[in-house]
Amino acid sequence: MSSGLLSRLARVLPAERLLSGPEQLAAYESDALTAFRSRPLAVAIPETAAEVIALVRFCREEKLPFVARGSGTSLSGGSLPVAGGIVIGLNRLNRILRLDPELRLAVVEPGVVNTQVSQAAAPHGLHYSPDPSSQSICTIGGNVAFNSGGAHCLKYGMTSNHVLGLRAVLATGEVVEWGGVSCESVGPDWCGLFTGNEGLFGIALEITLQLLPRPECFHTVLAGYRSLEQAGNAVSVALTERFIEVMASEHREFGLGDPTLGKTVRKLVGMLAGRTELWRGGARDWIEATRESLYKGVVEGVPLQHSAGALQEFARRLEATPLAELEQGRIA
Numbered sequence: 001m002s003s004g005l006l007s008r009l010a011r012v013l014p015a016e017r018l019l020s021g022p023e024q025l026a027a028y029e030s031d032a033l034t035a036f037r038s039r040p041l042a043v044a045i046p047e048t049a050a051e052v053i054a055l056v057r058f059c060r061e062e063k064l065p066f067v068a069r070g071s072g073t074s075l076s077g078g079s080l081p082v083a084g085g086i087v088i089g090l091n092r093l094n095r096i097l098r099l100d101p102e103l104r105l106a107v108v109e110p111g112v113v114n115t116q117v118s119q120a121a122a123p124h125g126l127h128y129s130p131d132p133s134s135q136s137i138c139t140i141g142g143n144v145a146f147n148s149g150g151a152h153c154l155k156y157g158m159t160s161n162h163v164l165g166l167r168a169v170l171a172t173g174e175v176v177e178w179g180g181v182s183c184e185s186v187g188p189d190w191c192g193l194f195t196g197n198e199g200l201f202g203i204a205l206e207i208t209l210q211l212l213p214r215p216e217c218f219h220t221v222l223a224g225y226r227s228l229e230q231a232g233n234a235v236s237v238a239l240t241e242r243f244i245e246v247m248a249s250e251h252r253e254f255g256l257g258d259p260t261l262g263k264t265v266r267k268l269v270g271m272l273a274g275r276t277e278l279w280r281g282g283a284r285d286w287i288e289a290t291r292e293s294l295y296k297g298v299v300e301g302v303p304l305q306h307s308a309g310a311l312q313e314f315a316r317r318l319e320a321t322p323l324a325e326l327e328q329g330r331i332a
Helices: 002-009 022-028 049-062 114-124 140-146 190-194 228-238 241-248 261-272 276-280 282-300 305-320 323-327
Strands: 042-044 066-069 086-089 096-100 105-108 163-170 175-179 202-210
Touching (some): 002 049, 022 042, 049 066, 049 086, 049 202, 096 114, 105 114, 114 140, 163 190, 175 190
Parallel strands (some): 042 086
Antiparallel strands (some): 096 105, 163 202
């Protein structure tokens, strides 16, 4: 039966793009969740949307299970093959079909790597914001299949928030087109339904993505806490809109007491960056007191000018302390 299926499958794709040897199939037995493995009958590697459509229709006629696969970075068994079925590898469908900086959109094939979209849009001051933290290797098709989130989703949303349109082949072999170039649509949100379907509905062939202006600047902050409870409390505070606005603002006052608070926080972050020795001395007590002051300002309604004053005093004392004393963990 297997040999008969493979011979019929060879009528759809050239033999050199059909993998069936044990050593060839080993790489496709699992995704990044390697605790679970399953060996497929074969791996098909199409290079065009027409070949993907032909493969899906072949599987439909043969009642043959198939699983679409991108880079295999999923940690949830998303591209785990069905035993006796085939894997359809989409990495060679890797073209950016259209990049329109005026409409702020890109139309890509499913095998395009996530970060390549931002690289292509960068000369126009744009970027593709969803980042599943594997953006240098994961593909847009996989992101759509799983509605990937990542480090940026708190600010920008999930993949579904950035998919404007789709062309896909359903598991029945039918080719559909949903959405378009606008964020506004009429009728059911078929793109939203398809995004995150984990391959059950079909395979995306072309994805229209929304691009956003690149941030003028960004800062990475590493915060250490003595306990999980303190870390959890900090997350709760950070998620409140007022706190995020205060931390991010350098020029606007949000009616919270002191318009320079955000600038002072940025200044302190820069002064403390990489200076782990400060935690051995008085800096720990000052930072803990400041954190408590900020918490009260947001949660308990204490005027934030007191927090601003504490931060500014801390910054002044840091600047006034000789480097030799700072290196020993002492603050003037």
